[in-house]
Amino acid sequence: MATGTPGGAGGESGGLRSALSGLTTRGRSFLAAGLAAAVCAFVLGQTALLQVGLLITVLPLLCVYALHRTRYRVSGSRRLTPVRVPAGSEARVQLRMDNVSRLPTGLLMLQDRVPYVLGPRPRFVLDRVEPGGRREVSYRVRSDLRGRYPLGPLQLRLADPFGLVELTRSFSTYDTLTVIPRTEPLPAVRLTGEANGYGEGNQRSLALAGDDDVIPRGYRYGDDLRRVHWRSTARYGELMVRREEQPQRARATVLLDTRQVAFQGAGPDSAFEWAVSGAGSALLHLLERGFSVRLMTDTGEAVPGESGSGFSAGGGQESAEAAGLMMDALAVVGHSDGTGLSRAHDAARSGNEGLLIAFFGDLDDVQTDLAARMRQRTGGAVAFVLDSAAWTGRAVPAGAPDPAARRVHRLREAGWTALAVPPGAAFGELWRQAGAGAPAAGEMPLGTGTSGAGGWS
Structure with missing residues (x-):
């Protein structure tokens, strides 16, 4: 609020000059008519006309003075x-x-x-x-x-x-x-991929506040004195308590391709706006399921999170704040000037980041290979590939190979769960298709999490 x-409405005069500038068209007309009548009366020697002209001239000036003196x-x-x-x-x-x-x-x-x-x-x-x-x-x-x-x-x-x-x-x-962006609720599905980062993986993060932690921390009122860590207490000069190892949180990265060369068209119904809305829907869904999530674009930059890693913090209010931060970023995201996915490839392969959800625009052979290699160090990977030609109404000639279908096939060969996105597709249905089929060993569950993350508002 x-x-x-x-300024100027609290009794401070802005000067008569500024007050005179406030004359409306009617006020200026009155002033001009009064002056013209006064001149004509002087030339013709008409006293009555002079009085009328002076009255018409003085009236807007009196109004100016009255407003000028408003206190x-x-x-x-x-x-x-x-x-x-x-x-x-x-x-x-x-x-x-x-x-x-x-x-x-x-x-x-x-x-x-x-x-x-x-x-x-x-x-x-x-x-x-x-x-x-x-x-x-x-x-x-x-x-x-x-x-x-x-x-x-x-x-x-x-x-x-x-x-x-x-x-x-x-x-x-x-x-x-x-x-x-507009978002839609997504169904709870299981996507194929190893559950790296989901309790068994190498990437570990803290669970909800209030659980035991991994390293010593400062003493809080109510802590059990039997958990005092005397070595750390002597080192830091304040009472420290040890924290036990705790459950791990799943990690997920939502990658949004923003390259201008990868999308055609503009407006609320364009392919790029669909990708932005889909990324927002996936972010909120994963946060609600207890995942630690980061948003990354083709530039390799991620929305800041804990320890600068870009991942959201724990659950509850912190996850709601993280959701708001990432949705604010999506509200203003635009096209980048980049032509490739190399920076996103390097950022995604910097470590085992659990689940990877990607929204790609048009891909050539080089970028398709880069995207395929992003799958190697993830627990699971899902790609939604948008063909800008189809979204702008340019159909593939009869008998010609469909380049978008070839890119999707290449990603599937590399281990991605890849889906082509037709114009106007409902993201909830595509999400359900990505998780279709009977659950198998090594699948990452998206319907549940280690802990509730809380909603976003």
């Missing part, structure tokens, strides 16, 4: 609910104006500045506000495009009863609406 006081003070606040909303959904913005002066206000016109993609600029007219009184209005914003959009600053327009003068004062604060 943003709160503030508009009441108002404060405004904005409440955005929610601050993070999926694309295509609405958010509610509530505006509140408080008259903190001892005088009643005149006619107030309230206007909030919003980007054009969120809809028309909201305008409200507030009648007289008594001393200490307040007025509340609200409006809704909606965008089909991901992104971060500023709301504000809030503008207050003061007007005289004749509509001759309008003065605008702006508040200094603003809010930010984050429009994240």
Whole structure:
């Protein structure tokens, strides 16, 4: 929620020059007509016409002076609910104006500045506000495009009863609406692959807060004194307790291909937006199942996590914060200038990272081989390959080999569970297809986890 006081509306004069600049078209017309009438009356010697001309000329000047001498003070606040909303959904913005002066206000016109993609600029007219009184209005914003959009600053327009003068004062604060990708709930399935990192693997991380840990830590009220680690206590100069080895958490990496050369088309129904939405759905699903998850792009960069590894921390509130952080990253992710997957290949093979979920655009032979080699040090790997030609309506000529099908076949030979993504496909159904078939030995379960990760909101 943003709160503030508009500059110049609290009794501080902005100068008569700035006040004169607030003359409306009607006010300028009155002023011009009055001056013309006065000149004609002087030339023609018409006293009555001179009086009318002076009256018409003085009226807008009196209105300017009256608004210029306005002494009441108002404060405004904005409440955005929610601050993070999926694309295509609405958010509610509530505006509140408080008259903190001892005088009643005149006619107030309230206007909030919003980007054009969120809809028309909201305008409200507030009648007289008594001393200490307040007025509340609200409006809704909606965008089909991901992104971060500023709301504000809030503008207050003061007007005289004749509509001759309008003065605008702006508040200094603003809010930010984050429009994240649309996601969908996914079914609990089992994907083929060794459960590396899921209790038996080499990658180990801490479970939920409150369980026993691996290394000594500082003494906390209620800890058993029999667990005091005297060697560490002497070393650090404070009471330390030992922590037992605890259950391990599964790790998963969601790889999003953002290369501009790999995707064609734009807009909410493009292949790239489908990939972004699919990555968001997979992230939330894995976090809800207790996985430690990181989001990585073809640039090799990951959303920061614990110890700089990019993986989310433990469960509960920490996983909810990690989900919000990664969804915020997906809200603003765009195309990269890279042409290959080499950096993502190096980052993915830096260690045994458990499950790998990848969303690829168009792949040539070199990039297909790089993607195939990413499978070697993962517990399981699932690839969703989007053919931009099909998404843009360019069909493969009759009798010609389908390049997308050939790439998918190559990934399957390397051990990937690879699926081609047709235009407009439902990601939940593709996820179910990836886990179709009877569970076999060495499969990684996605329907359960070592511990609940909590939801994201």
